[in-house]
Amino acid sequence: MGTTTNTPAPAPKTNRIGLQVIDYRGGKTTLCAGCGHNAISERIIDAMYEMGVQPERVAKLSGIGCSSKSPAYFMNRAHSLNSVHGRMPSVATGAMLANKDLIALGVTGDGDTVSIGVGQFVHLMRRNLPIIYVIEDNGCYGLTKGQFSATADLGSKLKSGVVNDLPPVDTCAMAIQLGATFVGRSFSGDKRQLHTMLKAAIAHRGTVMLDVVSPCVTFNDHEGSTKSYKYMQEHEEAVNEVSFVPSFEEINVDYDPGSTLEVTMHDGSSLRLRKMEEEYDPTDKISAVRRLMESHEKGEVLTGVFYINAKAPNFIDLLNVTDQPLATLPESVTRPSREVLAKCMEELQ
Amino acid sequence: MATTDIVPRGSSGQMGRKRVVNDMSIQVATVNGSGSQSSNTVLLRSIFQMGVPISGKNLFPSNIAGLPTWFTIRANKDGYIARKKEIDLLIAMNAETAQDDVKTLNPGAAVLYDEPLALDKLRNDLIFYAVPYDKLAATVGADAKLRKLIKNMIYVGVLAHLLEIDYAEVEKAIRKQFATKAKAATLNLAAAKAGHEYAAANLTKRDPFYIQRMDKTKGKIIVDGNSAAALGCMFAGCTVVTWYPITPSSSLVETMIDYMKEHRVGPDGKATFAIVQAEDELAAIGMVIGAAWAGARSMTATAGPGISLMAEFTGLAYFVEIPAVIWDIQRVGPSTGLPTRTSQGDVLSTAFLSHGDTKHILLFPNSVSECFSMAQEAFDLAEHFQTPVFVMSDLDLGMNNWMSDPFTYPEKPIDRGKVLTREDIEKAGSFARYKDVDGDGIGYRTLPGTEHPAAAYFARGSGHNERAQYSERPDDFERNMERLNKKFETARSFVPRPEVMTGAKAKVGIIAYGTSHWAIIESRDQLVNEHKLETDYLRVRSYPFTREIHDFIANHDRVYVVEQNRDGQMASLLKLDIKPELHPRLRSICHIHGLPIDARSVTDELMMMEGK
Numbered sequence: 001m002g003t004t005t006n007t008p009a010p011a012p013k014t015n016r017i018g019l020q021v022i023d024y025r026g027g028k029t030t031l032c033a034g035c036g037h038n039a040i041s042e043r044i045i046d047a048m049y050e051m052g053v054q055p056e057r058v059a060k061l062s063g064i065g066c067s068s069k070s071p072a073y074f075m076n077r078a079h080s081l082n083s084v085h086g087r088m089p090s091v092a093t094g095a096m097l098a099n100k101d102l103i104a105l106g107v108t109g110d111g112d113t114v115s116i117g118v119g120q121f122v123h124l125m126r127r128n129l130p131i132i133y134v135i136e137d138n139g140c141y142g143l144t145k146g147q148f149s150a151t152a153d154l155g156s157k158l159k160s161g162v163v164n165d166l167p168p169v170d171t172c173a174m175a176i177q178l179g180a181t182f183v184g185r186s187f188s189g190d191k192r193q194l195h196t197m198l199k200a201a202i203a204h205r206g207t208v209m210l211d212v213v214s215p216c217v218t219f220n221d222h223e224g225s226t227k228s229y230k231y232m233q234e235h236e237e238a239v240n241e242v243s244f245v246p247s248f249e250e251i252n253v254d255y256d257p258g259s260t261l262e263v264t265m266h267d268g269s270s271l272r273l274r275k276m277e278e279e280y281d282p283t284d285k286i287s288a289v290r291r292l293m294e295s296h297e298k299g300e301v302l303t304g305v306f307y308i309n310a311k312a313p314n315f316i317d318l319l320n321v322t323d324q325p326l327a328t329l330p331e332s333v334t335r336p337s338r339e340v341l342a343k344c345m346e347e348l349q
Numbered sequence: 350m351a352t353t354d355i356v357p358r359g360s361s362g363q364m365g366r367k368r369v370v371n372d373m374s375i376q377v378a379t380v381n382g383s384g385s386q387s388s389n390t391v392l393l394r395s396i397f398q399m400g401v402p403i404s405g406k407n408l409f410p411s412n413i414a415g416l417p418t419w420f421t422i423r424a425n426k427d428g429y430i431a432r433k434k435e436i437d438l439l440i441a442m443n444a445e446t447a448q449d450d451v452k453t454l455n456p457g458a459a460v461l462y463d464e465p466l467a468l469d470k471l472r473n474d475l476i477f478y479a480v481p482y483d484k485l486a487a488t489v490g491a492d493a494k495l496r497k498l499i500k501n502m503i504y505v506g507v508l509a510h511l512l513e514i515d516y517a518e519v520e521k522a523i524r525k526q527f528a529t530k531a532k533a534a535t536l537n538l539a540a541a542k543a544g545h546e547y548a549a550a551n552l553t554k555r556d557p558f559y560i561q562r563m564d565k566t567k568g569k570i571i572v573d574g575n576s577a578a579a580l581g582c583m584f585a586g587c588t589v590v591t592w593y594p595i596t597p598s599s600s601l602v603e604t605m606i607d608y609m610k611e612h613r614v615g616p617d618g619k620a621t622f623a624i625v626q627a628e629d630e631l632a633a634i635g636m637v638i639g640a641a642w643a644g645a646r647s648m649t650a651t652a653g654p655g656i657s658l659m660a661e662f663t664g665l666a667y668f669v670e671i672p673a674v675i676w677d678i679q680r681v682g683p684s685t686g687l688p689t690r691t692s693q694g695d696v697l698s699t700a701f702l703s704h705g706d707t708k709h710i711l712l713f714p715n716s717v718s719e720c721f722s723m724a725q726e727a728f729d730l731a732e733h734f735q736t737p738v739f740v741m742s743d744l745d746l747g748m749n750n751w752m753s754d755p756f757t758y759p760e761k762p763i764d765r766g767k768v769l770t771r772e773d774i775e776k777a778g779s780f781a782r783y784k785d786v787d788g789d790g791i792g793y794r795t796l797p798g799t800e801h802p803a804a805a806y807f808a809r810g811s812g813h814n815e816r817a818q819y820s821e822r823p824d825d826f827e828r829n830m831e832r833l834n835k836k837f838e839t840a841r842s843f844v845p846r847p848e849v850m851t852g853a854k855a856k857v858g859i860i861a862y863g864t865s866h867w868a869i870i871e872s873r874d875q876l877v878n879e880h881k882l883e884t885d886y887l888r889v890r891s892y893p894f895t896r897e898i899h900d901f902i903a904n905h906d907r908v909y910v911v912e913q914n915r916d917g918q919m920a921s922l923l924k925l926d927i928k929p930e931l932h933p934r935l936r937s938i939c940h941i942h943g944l945p946i947d948a949r950s951v952t953d954e955l956m957m958m959e960g961k
Contacts, residue, residue, distance in 0.1 A: 056804060057798060057800075082810065083635070084810060094641070094642070097625065097636065099645075329621055331763045334613070
């Protein structure tokens, strides 16, 4: 018998389903040190952990590019399909058709989405498929050494000094117009805002379109770039301050209904958007798009939740499929009877 | 344009010939959008109900209304249902093509024409019957708009009289055609009757063609290949269909939507399927792959241009090893080609679709019944081998009417392939996605959502090792590619075996596939009857090729590969597989004008190549 009592090591911190943050980690990143994408991977890990998402329920989907490699760097316990350039939306749609119980997380870049993949992006937004669609937006093609992408701002400069003379595509304005039901922009360096928006995204059942400005430290972080850390720190303008109370946590902070919009999410969570701009209404598509257009004139980079509609039916709702995922329906359900075939044959006689 | 080939005049005069019973081809020349489809179907069914084997082929333009359309019905007591090169009876309803249509007929053919067209002045070696359609339509009492449509039903009545089709069968066929439209049925019955009575009172039978009751269609069904495929896919347990409209494949999915809504909705009103019209073929195949990766039996249907667009994704599915079933209802390429004409022109490009070393399992249905049965084979092979499987139908099979025995209920249980459950992984502790555990080249997969910490793997189109980890190591890459090859070799003994007809120790062999089959069985009889040339025949039903095909080529001095493309694509594919010393035995008979291949053309060309 010992005379001293060993204090047991403190139990590791776990979330509401008993998992540790390590259970949400992925492989070691092979992206450049300081790449914004790595910070986004970290925020995804934290948000999934804090929301207590079963990692096996998540389907990570991506296209081609630096951003699309990143699903290998978080949540190893989730299945992942790294598909072809610009076509992740269709793969994600198929996966959700097969198993509506999955939580689809699409990770893409500005090249993947806005250039080669813009067609599929448009139709994904239209369908309001349940998916969290994250554009890791650095305004350039990192993996092919820094060419401009279609989100590069007018007048933005390449390292070589070449100036971009075409206007950028605003993915958020597009997504709002097309039918996405949760649209926002953040910055990989804005830890708190991105983290909160991702948690709210997990609670949404519909298309969440998040454009996250994520500087490319190797090819687009210099003076003259509008997607650099420095430029973002100087020009970021939030339209609202985002806070979120998950369904499983008690609400113990009051808010002022005059200055804050409370949105009840699909799972009962509460998304709170405190107005930073008097006139801004994130439930009004028209004013949201107008404000985004204005920001281009003024040279601001707007962030925050631009548009939210937590009640719109999503694509899977419209299909009215069985409760059990189509993927695992047994033969007894998917193969009609002999009598059905006999009837079909009779009709053809 | 006329749809028959010009043949020398006077080669087979039919004037004063004796009765020709249950052996004829009837061509109806109309304008598309004129409602002729219903009357053609009624005529086809009337003959079918008389017990005479038939086939119906629609030769239509890539247009919605106003361009020439031809519908050919072949009735043949011996069961030959391929397109017949010669037209015996022409029903000339289209002023625009009437002259050309008449000029290309063989002497002795009969022409039923709209009186004002005055076609009887064109030739004196044909039998002409004039019918005043407009006057007859007016007596039926329809309004001006409907008159145009019922004109077509009048010729059915006229022809029924001339061919001596039991008129009760015509009425029965009309009632079936308009089963849900009582008003239309009444009007069409009156129109057919007006034609029938007019013919009885005014036309003197001068042609030799007759339909007589026989018993060769009892219990048979009439259906197009796309509908048969739709049924097959429904009974194969398909759960996800994604598609983009393209002729001639659209009707496959559209028919499937109807069948699935009727038979695959549970008592709670919820569907056991999802059918999604995608934004293009790229998205259609992307959704198929996403759905199959997540565990659904998924498919799409398309045609050549869609196949070209699906190339990149097909490579992903091949390399990541995801099942997919793709129906290619082939039409004439290259490019937009002839969108409404038939072809077997996608064989080579589909066999190796996508960049890098890829090759795919292909199935070649020849009949509506194989469209039905190969649906399950395609899904089973796709899931068993975790790879895309293409079903190579064509427009002739997919969109035309074929007579068939009723389809038999699938007895074979559905094969979902090697899928590990949570319990399997629990037992094994871990798994390596791309490891060849069983020596057949096929790894085990898990589905997203499988609740075990070791269930997930990272599927990627980039180089990977057995554990699905990113790898650029030369040995990992080589080993993986060799295993994929082994998997393809394993498939040789799983794919449908060819149909072989041998027996006479013939020196000459014929190889064909798909719809060319119907011309071949007729041509082989012609070769024996007219040239005393016995042939053996092998019908390819799948790629990769099986042992029988090698043996067949080795056992014959000369092997004619008959197909409906320019370059002899199947012959080329065979040459990649067989021993080089056998190459000289293969001779190509190719047919590329977009109309279904006919026996006469095959027979003539084969005899020419035989040097006789």
